[in-house]
Amino acid sequence: MINRWTASMRTAVCVAALVCVGAAPALAQSKGYTAPRTPDGHADLQGIWEIQKSPDKDLDGSKLIVDPSNHKIPYKSEALGQKKDNAKNSVANDPLNKCYMPGVPRINLLSYPFQIFQTPDYVAIAYEYIHNYRTVYMKRDKHLPDIDFWQGDSIGHWDGDTLVVDVGDFNDQTWLDKAGDYHSDQMHVVERYTRTGPDTLQYEATIEDPKVFASPWKIRAELKRDTKPNARLLEYECQYLADEAAKKQGK
């Protein structure tokens, strides 16, 4: 649904009414910037985006966790044992080291760019990392029954100029980072993509998992656009690189 109350219009009304000074308009997260429009009237988030400082080494304790305020992932006490086990053999057991799909939100937080494309019924996100892509279904409002995915099932809608992506149907096979932070197949992620300037995209993700986390927690990261002329994604082909390395070692 197109929300025609842009940030600038709201601000103008507030200033005119002299009653909104100090009140945060609902679109404050766009910091007064109004993104250009796609042909169907939504905020244009398209382009090649990448996090500048990946938290992938260890998300737990990263300042990217904005809730809770201590930046720690709020594990249930009974779930901490698995995290410790994962950390003990993290290099061997990190699914990324087997060239498996990274899951969400991890794939958005790696040091590899991704490109957002928007059409009325689908938002496609193409990743340089292992040529993965996610399709965000803008016209479906329920997750698929009786199935699970490494990258989850993404359904989207617009909240003003913010693209909200609800990700469910996860399997329990991915990690959240290299350090062994993990989730169960009950994980549910709600992402919010908001363009905050010509070359900046705010990415937020609220993560909940009743089996592993005592409460939902939230990350917020700023992604930067690749502004080179004719910028394009390249390829990071994990399996091919692993096979070539094995050949060199005579395996």
Place this chain on the structure above:
Amino acid sequence: MRRRSLSWIAGVVAVGTVLWLAPSSLFGQEPPAQPGGPGGREGRGGERGGRAGFGGRRGRAPLPPAGPVKRMADGKPDMQGYWNATNNGGAVFEVQKHPRRLQSLPAGEGAIVDPPDGLIPYTPEYAAKAKENFEKHLADEPELHCYESGLPNQMYRQFGFQILQPPGYVVMNWEFMHAYRIIPTDNRPHTVPASTKLFMGDSVGHWEGDTLVVDTTNLNDRTWLDSAGNAHSDQMHVIERITPTDERTIKYEATIEDPKAYTKPWKVAFEFSRNMQPGYETMEFACIEGNQDVHHYTPDEGGSAKEEKKK
């Protein structure tokens, strides 16, 4: 019980398990509601229907005549939707005209329209390379190792693809290997350095009337042209002409040149048919994740294929 996602047992990709069913003239219409495709894949039954696999139509009423090509707001063809390759003479097994080759590769006309004999005009070096690839294809086919298929191979890979047309691009997303192509349509030049080689190459495109012309360079030499092992070098250059002819049909042509591998350019031509199944969605393809038995792949066909070879 929750069904697993499509963890693809890569051994199943070995096309020996594929049944190439109905004549491709039937393929382009509404796919039958049958589960599965090649062995090992989970289909979706019930109200969501079956998968568009290799099967043709079975006892269904014909579709109404196709309407005209759909249009974007700027008048360019709107090719958005889900498509399956058809009428390509079993190109996924072998792109050139071919007899049955052992158990796993059935006979077919292939997809080559030039030269007229339907055969790849190899240099001697690359004819030898193709022969070597064929002899080891059961173990060495790149798709068994979950690599993307390059061009034109990706275009006739199974399970179809989705076309999206966001502003300035044509995007193609395949279920197979979750491969994708991002084709800018602004006639930009190639800017990837010649030394950078990519599985899917560097594609630049522009519209000529209703034809999307795509020029692809920077392909690596780690892909094959088909499952039989037909080969190319990293000097390959592919020019595609993609033309929708009605709302359900796209004509595809690709001219392939490669001064190291071929004595002259050659050309494939086939079609894509629109997947008419309501509510259809691409599924996740977890190739590496499901690839549990790579270390047991051998080139040996074993069993009755050995007996057949002895004859």
